[in-house]
Amino acid sequence: MELSSLIVACSLLGQASAAEPGDPPAPKPKARSEARRDQTEPEGEPSADGAGGGKGSTGRGTKGSADDANGNAVDTKGSAVDAEDTKANVADDKHRKAGPAADDGAEGEPLVPITSGAIKQGAAEALIRQLASPSETPVPGRPASLAEALSRSVDRRRQTEIAYAYWNLSAAMADYETCVIELSRIEQLLPQAVDGKRLADLELETHLAAAHARQRELELNVVSAQYELAELAGWKANEALPLPVDVPHAGAYLTRAHEIYATRPAPTRVHLIDRALPLRLQSLDMRAMAVHAALDAADSAEKAYHGNQAAAAEDGDLTLALTAVAELARQQRAFVAAVRDYNHDIAEYALGIAPAGIDAVTLVRMLIGPRNGSPNGSPARAAQDGRPEVAEQPGAIKRAGFDDASIPDAIQNPPRRRYGEPTPAPPQTGGSSERRRVARKVPADDTTEGGAETASPDSGAAVGLYSGLLDLPPKHRTQQLASMLHWDRALPSSLGTAVDLADCLARAPGADRRALIKTYWLVRERVARYQLMAQRIEQLDGLVPTALRAGGAPGGAAAMLRLQRSRMAAQADLATARVELLVSQFALVLAVRWPLDTAWPVPSTAPHGGSYRLGVGAERGDLSRSLAARRWAVRIPTLHGVLLDRAESIVAVDAARAQAASRYDAGEAAIDEPLAAVEAQVAESSAFLASQTQYNLEIVDYVLSVLPPNTSDARLVESLVITAPADGAAR
Secondary structure (H helix, E strand, C coil), X not given: CCXXXXXXXXXXXXXXXXXXXXXXXXXXXXXXXXXXXXCCCCCCCCCCCCCCCCXXXXXXXXXCEEECCCCCEEECCCCCCHHHHHHHHHHHHHHCECCCCCCCCCCCCCCEECCCECCCECHXXXXXXXXXXXCCCCCCCEEECHHHHHHCCCXXXXXXXXXXXXXXXXXHHHXXXXXXXXXXXXXXXXXXXXXXXXXXXXXXXXXXXXXXXXXXXXXXXXXXXXXXXXHHHCCCCCCCCEEECCCCCXXXXXXXXXXXXXXXXXXXXXXXHHHHHHHHHHHHHHHHHHHHHHHHHHHHHHHHHHHHHCCCCCCCHHHHHHHHHHHHHHHHHHHHHHHHHHHHHHHHHHHHHCCCCCCHHHHHHHHHCCCCCXXXXXXXXXXXXXXXXXXXCCCXXXXXXXXXXXXXXXXXCCCCCCCCCCCCCCCCCCCXXXXXXXXXXXXXXXXXXXXCECCCCCCCCCCCCCHHHXXXXXXXHHHXXXXXXXXXXXXXXXXXXXXCHHHHHHHCCCCCHHHHHHHHHHHHHHHHHHHHHHHHHHHHHCCHHXXXXXXXXXXXXXXXXXXHHHHHHHHHHHHHHXXXXXXXXXXXXXXXXXXXXXXXXXXXXXCCCCCCCCCCCCCCHHHHHCHHHHHHHHHHHHHHHHHHHHHHHHHHHHHHHHHXXXXXXXXXXXXXXXXXHHHHHHHHHHHHHHHHHHHHHHHHHHHHHHCCCCCCHHHHHHHHCCCCCCCCCCC
């Protein structure tokens, strides 16, 4: 490995480890595939009045930076943490940068898309332009603009559906392009022909055949999306099917909802979209960074493979190269999906607010800005001191903001799980041990009732998180693990207001309690998954010191690029998890009739993770002989058995991850071993959370069918989870 490559890789990891999630990585030298992703300055900035700006944009990341001779953004202060002064509000600021003053009566053009910047200004925009403008068109058709598609209907609801279909088609085309890139890279790994023949490699041929199959499937997706758009937009049977020419917006978007709805109530969905847009922008920006990190790792792996072919190819070189190519394609597809979802929200908001009579061209300017740049200025021009202007935020619609992926602290004192079985049967006299308090919020001491030590792990990569659960009985291990996965260690306050299940039920008297509780458990799973994604970043960060220390060894720089790829992917997944959590919170807001303009509810009651004592027919004898009762008698214990097995798997894979990290730290294993172990633990933990939710949803159906319809909320909650009386005495 050349010294220059080693220096670049060390700089990547060193600066990225000092920065918070969401900070841009250090600039990288152009790789051999740089021609396919050359980052050019945007031609102009979208504006509500149709005027595009020049290059004097106020996109993010301009503070303390300049452009080098190649047009790459370089940090003039030499640090990746210069942006920390404003990182806490960066996403919200991007979402509401000031645009040009609009006439009070100009309700037809209230929205301002503005450019953004991830790795450098215009990075996400340039990436989506590359992917959404494929090098080869998979299907026949004729170019069709978004304005043409929208002009074929005057109904706002139909226009929204058309915009959705247009971006679905654009995303399908982009997905096809990712497969073309993947195929091209795999084909470059084919061994050179000898005497006109190629040596067969089963691993390579397998990946090549799978990529060709995906290409066929993606081609079919494009055709299906073409017909969907054609039908919605009223294409004639003899017309050539549409091919999108407009590129979706990938920069910041100014809704101005706080102005538009300052004196009148906002539609329900406006509250969600206004909060979601800055989070979706954060997600797609992180996805763009993950794509670039994956591209660097793929270039490095392919270079190493071709270099070793000239001598003697080492075991694993081809596998590393193929894995890198597959990961690049995965990150590209995830980026395309993030951009598509972002533009879906923009379309719903903008077309829902636009008054009747606006022509299609103006509607398109509200969605993506003008198609071409213009020297007439920028709607989000920087102030003379170089700092972006930020609009004041009246108190009409509160934005959730983004806490820049705050990572929970290490688990120093996990909560003690008290064991018991909730049941819909009446309380038993003399059986007080069946009902115990679950202390999740306040960490308890380090022993369980059985005397075994609970896990008290450090968050470092080489420490087992659940080592204290190894010797517990399976039932107790599962309950303790469930409690730890749902323990709100350090949730950022911006997520909302903690609310328990009983309070949610009390807030919505007469509501469908079955639907409400199911929504509550689904949101609770999203909360736990968000923390799981943050924990994954901690574990990957724990590998950075060893990677830097081993950077001078053969393959050290390439290993650091693979670690950086995993870290950027993890941060992008965290940002996506935040968006998914917000969307699920909105469903809970509607279910419990929560005020839309306040902090939204965050479930604090953990779902049950222990066994469940069935008392079928205890209160309604007719159910004891029903088919449904027999179903529950089988499914609930079986689902608990699934939890027992998954808990055992998680504890084992956690021990394997800690062992892999220790082996890597000792120089006995390559970095790929702990990286794979971290991903395996995330996968197993996610599966546990999904199974636990399914288990509790089944319990909800059972309990609501067994208990009388007029059962109190408190009695219902006691039948679902282990609770305690108000005075804290165990029951």
